Each structure stands twice: as structure tokens, then as C-alpha cells.
């Protein structure tokens with residue numbers, strides 16, 4: 424919902440072009456290919472599909488998990504970022520986050536730490552877990568907490584493709600800079616719907 428250059432200088436234009444038009448597009452293409460001949464599954468919403476991977480035939484389950492996860496994760500990712508963003512959460516979201524994680528600086532430290540420790544490729548998330556509690560979790564690859572019964576409030580992509588052109592091997596630097604592009608209004612909307 425914004426231009427490729429909108430997240431400069433935190434995320435550069437070329438990263439956004441490659442990330443959206445090549446990486447995300449490939450997940451969509453491969454998910455559609457995997458679901459060919461499975462109209463019942465293709466008719467499900469992406470979250471419903473990922474929430475019940477056991478309903479997906481074993482022959483295509485890996486493809487659906489990886490590429491369906493890739494589609495869902497990136498769709499969320501573009502929407503919770505934006506230009507003229509950053510700052511801090513407000514209102515009900517801020518209250519819930521403070522109650523769960525302590526002050527905003529402590530929260531960011533924990534989130535960045537979880538993202539930094541993810542070995543290889545994956546994501547770091549804030550979720551509403553099965554018991555309705557806010558938590559910070561990390562998943563490998565394109566796995567989504569949706570598949571474990573949690574609801575994704577927001578998350579950051581820690582695959583190298585998300586940051587390498589600008590930050591090279593310095594993932595912690597990317598994790599710190601990323602807060603400048605988080606659209607807290609969009610995150611609050613997701614939280615309100617998830618509750």
C-alpha cells in the first residue's frame with residue numbers, strides 16, 4: 424500500500440522491489456501451483472488453510488506450509504509497515520503490551536533478541552496465543568504461529584533477503600532500525616480484530 428521507496432532509508436528501494444516482486448510473488452505462484460486440482464483447499468482463506476495443515480494432503484503439505492506461509496507472512500508484513508511511521512503503540516494495544524512485556528524499550532529488546540537468535544531464516548512475532556495471552560515467539564522458514572493455533576498480531580522478517588543489501592550480515596542493526604517503519608495504527612487494527 425505504498426511505493427517501493429517509501430521505507431527509505433530504513434529499508435531501501437531495491438530490497439523492497441526484490442522482496443515484494445520476486446520473493447513474495449514466488450510464494451504466491453508456488454502456492455497456486457500446489458493447490459491446482461484441490462479446489463476445496465484453494466477456496467479456503469489463507470489463514471484457515473494454514474491453521475489446519477493436517478487437512479492438506481501429505482503430497483502438497485510441505486509446499487502449502489512453505490509457500491502459503493510465505494504468502495500470509497508477507498501480506499501481513501507489508502501492511503504493518505509504512506512511511507512516516509515508527510513511534511510507539513497507543514491505547515488498548517499499548518496497555519496490553521505493557522502488561523505483557525513491561526515498558527516499550529524492554530519489549531523491543533526482547534523482540535530484537537528473539538529475532539537475532541533465530542538461526543538461519545525465519546520470523547519473529549508478537550502473537551495472541553491459544554490462551555489469549557500476548558507473547559513473543561520466533562519460527563523458522565515461513566512457518567506461521569497460525570499453524571499452532573496462535574493469532575499473529577505482527578512480525579518481522581529476519582530472512583537475509585529482508586535486509587542484506589543495506590545491513591549485510593548485521594541483522595541486529597536491521598532489527599533496531601525496523602521500528603522506524605512499523606505502522607502502529609495497522610498493528611492496533613490487527614490486535615482489535617484478533618482479541
Ligand code: MN3
Pocket residue numbers: 442446497580582584585
Ligand atoms: Mn521475506
